[in-house]
Amino acid sequence: MDYVQQRVAQEAAKEGGASSALFTPLNFLLLGLVLYTTVSFLKPKAPITLPKEEPAVVFRTFTPRTLLPYNGENGQPVYLAVRGRVFDVSRGRNFYGPGGPYENFAGRDASRGLAKGSFDEEMLTKDLDGPLDPLTDLSRDELEAMAGWEERFLEKYLVVGKLVAVGDEDKEESKE
Numbered sequence: 001m002d003y004v005q006q007r008v009a010q011e012a013a014k015e016g017g018a019s020s021a022l023f024t025p026l027n028f029l030l031l032g033l034v035l036y037t038t039v040s041f042l043k044p045k046a047p048i049t050l051p052k053e054e055p056a057v058v059f060r061t062f063t064p065r066t067l068l069p070y071n072g073e074n075g076q077p078v079y080l081a082v083r084g085r086v087f088d089v090s091r092g093r094n095f096y097g098p099g100g101p102y103e104n105f106a107g108r109d110a111s112r113g114l115a116k117g118s119f120d121e122e123m124l125t126k127d128l129d130g131p132l133d134p135l136t137d138l139s140r141d142e143l144e145a146m147a148g149w150e151e152r153f154l155e156k157y158l159v160v161g162k163l164v165a166v167g168d169e170d171k172e173e174s175k176e
């Protein structure tokens, strides 16, 4: 074989070697990676859904009478008032909802009952159209107990309004 033929044969052998060098495990891996990225890029994406917004809280003015229906019955939320603040305690429906141990407070001014640690009927405002319970006769301990509940409720529940006596609704609103 003369020199030229020898060189051609050498080159041909080299080319064959180069093409087999393409099929290395690393190249297969890279090809797989490129294919995967391309396919996942082209795949139609699920439409983005925004998390549902909590219903906006409208701060309202309640009187003992308008607070009364919020006792958790008929699918109503459960509200109760402490020292003029109305809390939405629906999250604690097990406590305050129908059949719960503290259902007597649902839809009511619970201040006195919480202060005295009593579920007695006379703890609740009797005349729903009369003045609010002034709570002026409570002892220091009772006031402290009430404040403790208030603090707990402020941490746990949303304030959805304030409680005023019948006739004071407009007075209170014009102050805001």
Ligand code: HEM
Binding pocket: 089, 092, 095, 102, 113, 114, 116, 117, 118, 119, 156
């Ligand atoms: C025999 C006495 C009592 C026992 C064994 C008792 C037991 C309990 C228990 C286990 C809880 C649940 C606590 C939690 O998971 O956060 C609770 C909550 C509560 N208790 Fe009592 N309780 C008693 C008396 C009272 C009294 C006298 C009052 C006030 C009048 C009262 C008012 C409340 C209130 C308002 C909650 C719910 C607080 C919330 O909404 O997170 N409890 N009670």
